[in-house]
Amino acid sequence: MSADTDVLPGAPASGRTDPQAVRKHSPLYRRRTIAAWGFALPFMVLFLAFTAGPVLLSLVMALTDLKSRDLRDPLAVNPVGLQNFADVLADPTFRKAAANTAYFVLVGVPLTLAVSLAIAVLLNTGITKLKTLFRIGYYMPVVTSIVAVAVVWRFLLRPDTGLINEVLGWFGIDGPNWLASTTWAMPSLIVMATWRSMGTLIIIFLAGLQSVPTSLHEAAALDGATAWERFRHITLPTIRPTMLFGAVITGIGYLQFFEEPFVMTQGGPLNSTLSVSFYIYNQFGFGNYGYAAAMSYVLFIAIVILTIIQFRALGERDEVPRRKRFRRSATGAPSATDAPTGTATATASATAARKQVGP
Amino acid sequence: MSDNRDRISVPSTRPPTERQALRRTKEQPLGYARPNLWVYLILGIGLIVVMSPFIWMLLSSVKSEGEIRRVPPTWVPQNPTLDNYRELFDRLDFPQFFTNSFVVATAVTLGNLVFCSMLGYVLAKSEFAGRNLLFRLVLGTLMVPGMVTLVPLFVLVANMGLVNTYGGLILPFLAGPFGVFLMRQFILGIPDELIDAARVDGASELRIFLQVVMPLAKPALATLAILTFLASWNNFLWPLVVATTEDKYTLPVALALYSVGQNQTQYGLLLAGAVVVVVPILIVFLLLQRYFVQGIAMTGIK
Structure with a gap:
């Protein structure tokens, strides 16, 4: 049930020699190609028009001074080269937004991973009663509308009548006015994002934990290893690919955070929760289309870089088997999904697309 | 999903000696095989924390405007009313x-x-x-x-x-x-x-x-x-x-x-x-x- 085995119902298919394999340029191959493109056509028309096309168009727009008044005649704009990108990087508000986003990701991703892993490990300790209840309960925040959730959290975080300060009060802590404080607004959003995102990770980690060999745990326990030692030296190394996958999808999602500040703080106070996505949305709202497009590409590049860093940081130790698997799959069918890494990239990006097209 | 654990918890599938070996380690923290109260307690508290925004949302939506603003906040609505929904x-x-x-x-x-x-x-x-x-x-x-x-x-x-x-x-x-x-x-x-x-x-x-x-x-x-x-x-x-x-x-x-x-x-x-x-x-x-x-x-x- 590991995230990277179950994802791959087709893994055996790669590298197989298809008994029906048809030689290229044969009439049958040509006929099949025509039929297959017939199947692909409806999707591809919509996909090129509304997904792939806009991705390219966005890059073109980023190189122009397109504004909302050019909407009627988008071809009458002036190319400005890389000026937009230079402006973006020099824009103090963008820098502020980038710093906020980095803060959100650098604190939020490790926190979410740690909390989710802790809960998954506890759920995996062999409890049988209530297990389903726990799993459903922890997953519930994931399915809810972030807008509705943010409305509720705004109440929980209120200074005087909010539930959170009330609970802190039991322990003699005088909670701040969370969302109105430049110090505490961002941590509040991070906690909310953790609450909302951990359900998916718990289920992914639970699947990954199934691949940890019980016999190793038993042997280590008999040798007197403590629970922590076993977790550190058996569980963690085994679920490294799962951790990587979790880190990548969470990182990609968090880099794009938008709804939280939109509903909770409108980017305030004093831009302390302004995210890059929110700033892009604002510039888009002001009609600075070219500028917004340039910023969106900067965000895209940041996502790619973060993903690469995470692969380096978490993925290096099992480099050899992974390379092997890649080589094998390279000979077979298109197989971005045949190695754990491929799975992570492909599906991680699928999560990123959640905001674009759906989950 | 529970295959691995069943192997441990169902004694009949193991030779007696091994069973005894497991039993002997009872003092050691073999939390992996034996669920204990602490696990339930921590998970339970976590679940309450995770669910509380939903519960609070449901309960408060049937409170009057005055009660929502009350200090300290109440959990259970004192005069449940559907006015909020009606007005909405x-x-x-x-x-x-x-x-x-x-x-x-x-x-x-x-x-x-x-x-x-x-x-x-x-x-x-x-x-x-x-x-x-x-x-x-x-x-x-x-x-x-x-x-x-x-x-x-x-x-x-x-x-x-x-x-x-x-x-x-x-x-x-x-x-x-x-x-x-x-x-x-x-x-x-x-x-x-x-x-x-x-x-x-x-x-x-x-x-x-x-x-x-x-x-x-x-x-x-x-x-x-x-x-x-x-x-x-x-x-x-x-x-x-x-x-x-x-x-x-x-x-x-x-x-x-x-x-x-x-x-x-x-x-x-x-x-x-x-x-x-x-x-x-x-x-x-x-x-x-x-x-x-x-x-x-x-x-x-x-």
């Missing part, structure tokens, strides 16, 4: 928002089911010129953040005259790469023999697709349908941009704009609105939760 439905055209959300989500779901499974099928089971190219193109766009397509998509939709129409809300989402990925992954697992047999019998590709592959792919279709519907229902950014008048707002857009507008101070109404948006989804989730787990198992993602 008087003020805002919730049936309209609900209809909009439903129409858009249904259309998007149907589109993805049809288009993604067609492409997923040929990507998984047919060898043809350009297959790798198609697959890479589709997968390649998965990593692109939604903000990148926002601007050109809006320019496009505006030029098509589709701003503030159902078409503008639906068209950009009809064919998503995620669905292709999910369907391809699942269809890869369908035995080639079935498809080859149909081919040998002279069935057309369309017939194979409709009568062999689709019936076998029902679990994947169900998962894709639910995930797509949910994502569309909760989608916020695009409807926020494209729906410009109230009669085209979807539920999240209506709630968000209402909550950041001049109505910020009407707490009861906002909470009732949140309940109206969240509860239908939670019910659907509770009824169909196994498909969500399946979806994660199939693709690794929500």
Whole structure:
């Protein structure tokens, strides 16, 4: 049930020699190609028009001074080269937004991973009663509308009548006015994002934990290893690919955070929760289309870089088997999904697309 | 899922000596094999913390405005009232928002089911010129953040005259790469023999697709349908941009704009609105939760 085995119902298919394999340029191959493109056509028309096309168009727009008044005649704009990108990087508000986003990701991703892993490990300790209840309960925040959730959290975080300060009060802590404080607004959003995102990770980690060999745990326990030692030296190394996958999808999602500040703080106070996505949305709202497009590409590049860093940081130790698997799959069918890494990239990006097209 | 643990907890499957060995280590923290009270306690407290925003939302939505503002805050409503809901439905055209959300989500779901499974099928089971190219193109766009397509998509939709129409809300989402990925992954697992047999019998590709592959792919279709519907229902950014008048707002857009507008101070109404948006989804989730787990198992993602 590991995230990277179950994802791959087709893994055996790669590298197989298809008994029906048809030689290229044969009439049958040509006929099949025509039929297959017939199947692909409806999707591809919509996909090129509304997904792939806009991705390219966005890059073109980023190189122009397109504004909302050019909407009627988008071809009458002036190319400005890389000026937009230079402006973006020099824009103090963008820098502020980038710093906020980095803060959100650098604190939020490790926190979410740690909390989710802790809960998954506890759920995996062999409890049988209530297990389903726990799993459903922890997953519930994931399915809810972030807008509705943010409305509720705004109440929980209120200074005087909010539930959170009330609970802190039991322990003699005088909670701040969370969302109105430049110090505490961002941590509040991070906690909310953790609450909302951990359900998916718990289920992914639970699947990954199934691949940890019980016999190793038993042997280590008999040798007197403590629970922590076993977790550190058996569980963690085994679920490294799962951790990587979790880190990548969470990182990609968090880099794009938008709804939280939109509903909770409108980017305030004093831009302390302004995210890059929110700033892009604002510039888009002001009609600075070219500028917004340039910023969106900067965000895209940041996502790619973060993903690469995470692969380096978490993925290096099992480099050899992974390379092997890649080589094998390279000979077979298109197989971005045949190695754990491929799975992570492909599906991680699928999560990123959640905001674009759906989950 | 519990195979491994059963091996430990069912004594009869083990030779007696080993059982004794396990028993002897009882003093050692073999938490892996023996669930204990602490685990339940921690998980229970965690669950209460995780659930409390929902519980509090439900309870507070039937409180009076005065009680919501009371210091210290109350949990259980003292005079439960449906006034918030009544006022909410008087003020805002919730049936309209609900209809909009439903129409858009249904259309998007149907589109993805049809288009993604067609492409997923040929990507998984047919060898043809350009297959790798198609697959890479589709997968390649998965990593692109939604903000990148926002601007050109809006320019496009505006030029098509589709701003503030159902078409503008639906068209950009009809064919998503995620669905292709999910369907391809699942269809890869369908035995080639079935498809080859149909081919040998002279069935057309369309017939194979409709009568062999689709019936076998029902679990994947169900998962894709639910995930797509949910994502569309909760989608916020695009409807926020494209729906410009109230009669085209979807539920999240209506709630968000209402909550950041001049109505910020009407707490009861906002909470009732949140309940109206969240509860239908939670019910659907509770009824169909196994498909969500399946979806994660199939693709690794929500």
